[in-house]
Amino acid sequence: MNIPYLPHTDEDIRRMLEVAGVSSLDKLFSDIPDSISYKGRIKLPSKVSEAELRKELSLLSLKNKNADEYVSFLGGGIYDHYIPSVVKHLAGRSEFYTSYTPYQAETSQGLLQIYFEYQTMICELTKMDVSNASMYDGATALAEAALMAYNTNGRKKVLLTGVFSPETIEVVRTYTKNSGITVETVAVVDGVTDLNSLKEKCTEETACVLVQQPNFFGCLEDVFEIEKLTHVCGALFIVSVDPLSLGLVVPPGDYNADIVVGEGQGLGNEMNFGGPLLGFFAAKKEFVRRMPGRIIGETVDKDGKRAFTLTLQTREQHIRREKATSNICSNEALCATSATIYLAWLGREGVREVAKTCASNAHYAAQLITKNPNYKLKFSAPFFKEFVIETNQSTEVINKALLFNKILNLIDLGRYFPDLKDCLLICVTEKRTTQEIEQLAEVLGGVK
Amino acid sequence: MFPAELKYTKSHEYVKIEGNTGVFGISQYAVDQVKDIVYIELPKAGTELRAGSPFGSLESVKAVFELMAPLSGKVTAVNEAINASPEAVTKNPYVDGWMVKVELSNPAEADKLMNSADYQKHVETEGHH
Amino acid sequence: MELIFEKTKEGRKAYTLPEPAKCEPGVPDKYLRRNLTNLPEVSELQIVRHYTNLSKRNIGVDGNFYPLGSCTMKYNPKVNEDIAALPGFAKLHPLQKEEDVQGALKVMYELEDMLKEVSGMDAVTLQPAAGAHGEFTGLLIARAYHNSKGRTPTKVVVPDTSHGTNPSSAHIAGYHVVTVKSKDGNMDIEDLKAHLNEDTAVFMITNPNTLGLFEKNIEEIAKLVHDAGALMYMDGANFNAIMGVTRPGDFGVDIMHFNLHKTFATPHGGGGPGSGPVGVKGHLAEFLPVPVVRKKGETYSLDSNLPKSIGKVKAFYGNFSIMLRAYCYLRMIGCEGIRKVSEMAVLNANYMKELLKKHYNLPYDKICKHEFVLSINTFKESGVRALDIAKRLLDYGYHPPTIYFPLIVDEAFMLEPTETEDKETLDLFVETLIRIKQEIQDSPDTVKNAPLNTPVKRLDEVTAARNPVLKYEKKR
Known part of the structure; x- marks a missing residue:
């Protein structure tokens, strides 16, 4: 019986058992007590051929409505940005994706250099001093930043200001509650931080203030004031950003952020139904030895040739065990590789252009939609590529009408925020054409 | 081998007692064991230390060693220079390589530490493991 | 090699973008970025050359035998990559309506079912993104369970052979860590007894352990752990050794994680993404992270209504596209192949072990599971260490085994061939190690100076750690 991916012929098995000094395959497991041996055959489906698998899964994939076939105005942290062909062709090279963590630097220079370039690009975008080589996602990166603040200054209160996705808040709570x-x-x-409330709540017990810019509603927070209020209390200022916004929007390094994190999926990575994602983590230099995750440094080999290596490893779990700065081991390296290639493709000008295009498209959409009296902008704060509209129409009916017109559902904020039950979050990336935006406005206008 | 004017711990820290002040560092033996010191984490001035408890750590590329306070007291000065160049510790741990100065709260604890001769014996037995 | 930044030429561009809508970007002046980034300015071909050339400075399973112990570097089937790239899976937003993502939910639901069946656990969450993330999740579940019983034990017990993530995850979950000694390659039961009491929340075991040996007293261990009121957690990193042979759920494990990127053939990606689903026994199912996938009739849904849930450990549902690859793998090998995979993994390891023990020191000479550990401590005269042999293997085109782990073996050299390697590959590898042994005798410096044929030679890691250079800065 042919089991895929197993190269052993019957003759191989016979000869190898002989060398191993074992009379049968079952005897290889003679150290496992009979009382716990599994009798019979594990109840999985029968194996299928590659052709059958491909056909079945292709058909199954058609049961999902995807953003190629439908038009997507979904955002909220995961974005349908264009991924240039070079990303998949290069990140898809198997010298990269079938390798392990680059512990053996001499034969891992390719990836080590890419991660070094990635760290540089993250620092360029955020204007921070140092970056690690990735985290699981933006939410866990934020949670780890809060833990790092606590480990740095010993204060026990974490203050979330402005608006985060409910998912993110839950992750931060789960991560921190046992410390x-x-x-x-x-x-x-x-739609934005109440600065008076922040002033009241930020005290000398506050370890850190976390803010998302732009926030979950797409609104730009007054990060300059928030920074002042945070640092006056001696707390660390942690900012979560949409990295592509930084082509246009002021980077956190310019307003004195201590730690900058965010979700980097939009940098050349597919949405993949929410995973894998790409958490990034950058900080001021003084915090580098408290950072979680892998970090790559430049050095030389013994001939003096430039080389790259994992460095500052004493922070990590494989050395410091229970005293490590984080338990993270596997990260999202391949997503960081894609992000690096994507950012190289955009380059200095392109990253600004793509951000500007998103913002222009989003503002155009907002103007067009709110021409209809049934829709108005919920918040007055400035926004980047996402905005909230309030409607006197049923959001359910709206989403049905959109789907009928091959537009995916909008995020119904009433699901998460009881006081926003007639509100929808709309995201417009550079991929959305003027025609698609006009169609969205038209369908919305037609809902009765 | 080991300077006679110093007192030593089993975990290879030394203390130089000058009146009510103790100067802490690590012995040449410890330096030789760690080989390439890359980073030294030290407490801030004002920190209260307890004899036998960690007051910092020493890192090589792939290992971390805790530094144990030989005596109790309050840190009055920290040798910041050694982090810019850990070689100072490697080259001369007793002079340029000192780590913290401590205002001793219980100098009598020093009676429990080893003198250089006892420490020499301690190092020799440890080396034979 | 030059960095991409060093290939910059002002004004050069690779990108093309659609025309923006005829509208101002609308971001007020005070929020505008003042200066452009220093991202590179290069052409598309320059990018392609650069990263293609970098790929030549890297090795992976596709090109090289990669017997890295504890990492299960098996072949990553190509068809899985193709399926994961289908737009109907890759281009899904996590906040689409459930009725619009039924295919994706079905994959998750069925993968959970298959993992339950293979492990003997009763419920599975797919949310954790990696093994360590799974450990953290499992420990939070244990904590929630104890709390629900009105108990607040404070410590987690781990063996001295455990992966570094075990104690580290326990610490982050708010526990003190206590270590149990090994004896003759297995857990020292007496030492375990001494550490188990009413203050023990969880005992974390890896079985087979990181020496590649099955803990044959596992039933007794489980009883001791449970009698103390603690839960038994299994690190599933070594699950590739026992599939279809025995099930953690049947030998007393209450919680375990799977490494889809090890056992279930998904690629390691140069360090990630992985996926670390967690399986639990029935009494712990109510504590799983939300949402969980439900099935009613032929309809799948996401249920967040679990009042006792630990919450969320990650945004959304986990690393879906990795789960999808594992799903494809399990469908391809099926019920017929699952035990065969472990049999061949164990056969390959024992075959290599028997051939190598004639030439190298094998501290635990008994039947092993999917991996085994040599001790490179017999070359003290020439001063050759495990690191040197590892580096010399690079010259011969191999990725070396895991070295200096587990910590209890002097100069540890941990080999895991995996089941996807053929006999000829193993034979050649063994011959190479024998040749290296000869080199140690004839010209030890060749080995101590290795590697000689790699893109770079040994690195100055001391300077890298002392004066970290962590990003490129343009020389002005």
């Missing part, structure tokens, strides 16, 4: 940390939120007014 004796309390997580508090700050009041929101008109």
Whole structure:
């Protein structure tokens, strides 16, 4: 019986058993007590051929409505940005994707250099001093940043200001709750941080203030004021950003952020139904030895030739075990590789252009949609590529009408925020054509 | 071998006692064991240390060693220079390579530490493991 | 090699973008970025050359035998990559309506079912992104369970052979860590007994352990752990050794994680993404992270209504496209292949072990599972260490085994061939190690100076750690 991916012929098995000094394959497991041996055959489906698998899974994939076939205005952290062909062709090279973590630097220079380039690009975008080589996603990166703040200054209160996705808040709570940390939120007014509430809540017990820019509603927070209020209390200022926004929007390094994290999926990675994603993590130089995750450094080999290596490894679990700065081991390296190639493709000008295009498209969409009296912008704060509209129509009916017109559902904020039950979050990337935007406005306008 | 004017711990720290002040560092033996020191984490001035408890750590590329306080007291000075060049510790751990100065809260604890001769014996037995 | 930044020429561009809508970007002046980034300015061909050339400075399973112990570097089937790239899977947004992603939910639901069946666990979450993430999740579940019983034990017990992530995850989950000694390659039961008491929340075991040996007293261990009121966690990194032969759920494990990127053939990606699903026994199912996938009739849904859930450990549902690859792998090998995979993995390891033990020191000379550990401590005279042999293997085109782990073996050299390697490959590898042994006798410096044929030679890691250079800075 042919089992795929197993090269052994019957003759191989016979000869190898002989060398191993074991009389049968079953005897290889003679150290496993009979009382716990599994009798019979594991109840999995029968094996299928590659042709059958491909056919079945292709058909199954058609049961999903995808963003190639439908038009997507979905955002909220995961974005349908264009992925240039070079990304898949290069990141898809199997010297990269079938390799392990680059512990053997001499034969891993390719990936080590890419991660070094990645760290440089993240620092360029955020204007921070140092970056690690990736985290699981933006939410866990934020949670680890909060833990790092606590480990740095020993303060036990984490303050979330502005608007985060409910997913993100839950992850931060799950990560921090066993360290004796309390997580508090700050009041929101008109879609952004209520600075008075922040001023009241930020005290000398606050380890860090976390803000997302632009926030989950797409609104730009007054990060300059938030920074002042944070640092006055001696807390660390942690900013979560949409990395592509930084082509246009002021980078956190310019307003004195201590740690910058975010979700980097939009940098050349597919949405993949929410995973894998790409968490990035950057900080001021003084915090480098407290950072979680792998870090790559430049050095020389013994002939003096430039070379790259994993460095500052004493922070990590394989050396410091229970005293490590984080338990992270596997990260999202391949997503970081894709991000590096993507950012090289965009380059200095392109990253600004793509951000500007998103912003222009989003503002065009907002103007067009709100021409109809049934829709208005919920918040007055400036925004980047996402915005919230309030409607007097049924959001359910709206989403049905959109789907009928081959547009995917909009994010119904009422699902997460009881006071926003007639509100929809709309995201417009550079991929959305003027025609698609006009069609969205038209379908929305037609809902009765 | 080991300077006679110093007192030593089993974990290879030394203390130089000058009146009410203790100067902490690590012995030449410890330096030789770690080989390439890449980073030294030290407490801030004002930190209260307890004899036998960690006050910092020493890192090579792939290992971390805790530094144990020989005596109790409050840190009054920290040798910041050694982090810019850990070679200072490697080259002369007793002079340029000192780590912290401590205002001793219980100098009598020093009676429990080893003198250089006892420390020499301790190192020799440890080396035979 | 030059960095991509060093190939920059002002004004050069690779990108093309659609025309923006005729509308101002609308971001107020105070929020605008003042200066452009220093991202590279290069052509598309320059990018292609650069990263293609970098790929030549890297090795992976596709090109090279990669017997890296504890990492299960098996072949990553190509068809899985093709399926994961289908737009109907790759281009799905996690906040689409459930009725619009039924195919994706079906994959998740059925993968959970298959993992349950293979492991004997009763419920599975696919949310964790990696093994360490799974450990953290499992420990939070254990904590929630104890709390629900009105108990607050404070410590986690781990063997001295455990992966570094075990104690590290325990610490982040808020536990103190206590280590149990090994004896003759297995757990020292007496030492375990001494560490188990009412304050023990979890005992974390890896079975087979990181020496590649099955803990044959596992039933007794499980009883001791449970009698102390603790839960038994299994690190599933070594699950490739026992599939279809025995099931953790049947030998007393309450919680375990799977490494889809090890056992279930998904690529390691140069360090990630992985996927670390967690399986639990029935009494712990109510604590799993939300949402969980449900099936009613032929309809799948996501259920977040678990009042006792630990919450969320990651945004959305986990690394879906990795799960999808593992799903494809399991469908391809099927019920007929699952035990065969472990049999061949164990056969390959024992075959190599028997051939090598004549030439190298094998501290635990008994039947092994999917991996075994040599001790490179017999060349003290020439001063050759495990690291040197590892580096010399690079010259011969091999990725070396895991070295200096587990910590209890002097100069550890841990080999895991995996089941996808053929006999000829193993034979050649063994011959190479024998040749290296000869080199140690004839010209030890060749080995100590290795590698000689790689893109770079041994690195100055001391300087890298002392004065870290962590990004490129343009010389002005």
